[in-house]
Amino acid sequence: MSDLQPTPSGARLIGCAGWSIHKDAAAAFPEEGSHLERYARVFPAVEINSSFYRPHKPETYARWADSVPDAFRFSVKLPKSITHEARLRDADELLDRFAQETGALGYKLGCVLVQLPPRGVFDEASAADFLPRLRMRFGCMLALEARHPTWFGDAATTLLEQHAVTRVIADPPAGQPGPHVPTTLATYIRLHGTPKIYYSSYPPEFLARVERQIEKRRAGGGDVWCIFDNTAAFAAVPNALDVLRGVAAGGAAA
Template sequence: MTLTRLGCAGWSINREAAASFPAHGSHLERYARVFNAVEINSSFYRPHQAKTYERWADSVPDDFRFAVKLPRSITHDARLNDIDALLGRFAGEAGTLGAKLGCILVQLPPSLTLDAAAAQHLFERLHIHFNCMLACEARHATWFSDAATALLQQHRITRVIADPPAGQAGPHVPTTEQAYVRLHGSPKIYYSAYDEAYLQQVAQWLAARDCWCIFDNTAAGAAIHNTLALQTMQQR
């Protein structure tokens, strides 16, 4: 039996989708009664206090899981160099999610070429700090070579399957048994909603494997509607 972690990049509930969620509670509490996962993207831009992560963990059911995006200070500013102190701080914050921390998401800048030594150091340190799934969304072509695939497999790092794909035309080749899918919206990234035919294809693909599936087309509110539609397809 496969397990799909299905959710959005964030837990905002817009007015049009409100009727599909319980009426009472915070947005996160209402969201977590319908979906079983969420991706925290705000951690990419700014740190959150440990007590904030603790409060979020206390707001959701026991079987709910968070994916947390690694800070840009590590991936984009430091570009994977001299990261130990930054990573230690992040781990001290996000780690307070406890058992509800399901994944650390590493999104690399499109200009970042594969530096095997720097990547290996990052992956080793992530395994020291976290006992959860680790996923990497690289967006430069060098990260899709045979050598890069072997490096990800060696360190048990899940290659993100993204739409639209970046760095490689696709389809992206998974590197672990569990997949992590990020659907950014197409043709207009972050804005466009996916149509029913595309969602049916996604549902069929998810049915055959353990997977996280996160809708990141949040800019105009499409993500939550697409997630609800895909959930309905899975329940048929």
């Protein structure tokens, strides 16, 4: 854990869920290198979703870390064996394995993402036991995307605040009964695609609102992750490029 370093405060960490580059977007990236190397010369961050489905060897994470610039950051999704099968209970062995694997990213591990199942009801005792166990293993940002209404109540909010876990801003906002209530200064935005989840490309007016939200949240002093997960029809990379260019050009001024 000693080699983990926090991302500089106020960083804009815009990217996609995965680093595949479709031929239609290839012109925006260098021609030479692996997909990850080319991707990381344009984007500052990526979300690894494959870790949710299967483990990766430490050597694989180390190779990925060596492929990207020093300032690049990875967000890695917690395995479903912890979130969906164990339901956050009795998961020490699984957490140890995940921490040992992802530790090979070193300081480039910027966030651990916890996505809970749609039917994952908030159980205060289980959550209060799990979150400090997660926190003790990871010195980086922790983000949690809940998809059941019970995770948006006062008790859950307090618990996330106590353990410095960032509540994800998701689109569409599954399970969220009202406006977003932040739990840390940091921000993690996950854009899955609307109206067709994972497929739909976002229109320019929506992306402009995202740009303004990034700048507003960044002005508060926290790091801002913005990850496009609408990858099924290759919309994520063009959408993320538009937002990256928009904030870089200063077009998202409040």
